[in-house]
Amino acid sequence: MDEFRDTAGEPVGADIDTWVRSFTRKESDSSELPPHHPNCLGCGPENPNGHFLSVRRDGDGVIAHHHFDQRHVGAPGIAHGGAVATVMDDLFGFLLYSVGELAVTRRLELDYLTPVLLDNPYILRAAVRSREGRKLHLTSTMEDAGGRSVITATALFIVVEVEHFLKSQKNPRT
Numbered sequence: 001m002d003e004f005r006d007t008a009g010e011p012v013g014a015d016i017d018t019w020v021r022s023f024t025r026k027e028s029d030s031s032e033l034p035p036h037h038p039n040c041l042g043c044g045p046e047n048p049n050g051h052f053l054s055v056r057r058d059g060d061g062v063i064a065h066h067h068f069d070q071r072h073v074g075a076p077g078i079a080h081g082g083a084v085a086t087v088m089d090d091l092f093g094f095l096l097y098s099v100g101e102l103a104v105t106r107r108l109e110l111d112y113l114t115p116v117l118l119d120n121p122y123i124l125r126a127a128v129r130s131r132e133g134r135k136l137h138l139t140s141t142m143e144d145a146g147g148r149s150v151i152t153a154t155a156l157f158i159v160v161e162v163e164h165f166l167k168s169q170k171n172p173r174t
């Protein structure tokens with residue numbers, strides 16, 4: 001059975017069949033959605049360098065309460081823009097549990113409206129705006145506790161088959 005392997009060839013979690021099945025459509029409820037992978041940089045519980053993003057369904061979209069910490073610092077007291085982009089990208093990835101298909105980021109665009117402060121609580125929301133064939137047009141926001149929008153983001157995800165991931169396993173450095 002195919003397993004995910006790191007660049008040293010060691011298994012890193014569930015086999016691919018199990019992983020693919022985890023993205024099939026689930027009943028709509030408000031329960032927490034599973035991480036993409038135990039070591040996912042955005043949401044994996046076993047990645048000590050990750051963001052530990054925790055995401056729930058919210059109507060047709062998803063919602064997360066999140067804060068950045070000192071590991072994500074850019075300018076003093078402010079989250080690095082790349083760290084923020086990582087989290088928004090990962091948040092989009094949780095919409096796939098509703099889409100029920102595999103997809104990957106082709107384009108990611110963020111507007112940084114105000115600085116994202118470390119150790120400050122934020123509310124993140126994402127939704128599917130539209131779909132054209134394999135193209136998923138996604139939209140998201142990050143708001144502070146006062147409801148002020150600090151980040152808006154859009155993404156284009158492209159639906160792929162499991163072979164997309166199998167190919168990368170065979171050539172992990174390409």
Ligand SMILES: CCCCCCCCCC(=O)SCCNC(=O)CCNC(=O)[C@H](O)C(C)(C)COP(=O)(O)OP(=O)(O)OC[C@H]1O[C@@H](n2cnc3c(N)ncnc32)[C@H](O)[C@@H]1OP(=O)(O)O
Pocket residue numbers: 023036089090093094096101102103104105106107133134135156158160164
């Ligand atoms: C299930 C996985 C969950 C994982 C966890 C989530 C983590 C968060 C998400 C990620 O981080 S994913 C990792 C980062 N992304 C990648 O590694 C993807 C790398 N890119 C690729 O592998 C390929 O470019 C890709 C599979 C996305 C697309 O290649 P294809 O050859 O299959 O598609 P193609 O280039 O023909 O483009 C598909 C369609 O999109 C259109 N398109 C491409 N770029 C576009 C663009 N910028 N704007 C508008 N349309 C665009 C393109 O014209 C075309 O339109 P049509 O279908 O109508 O012909």
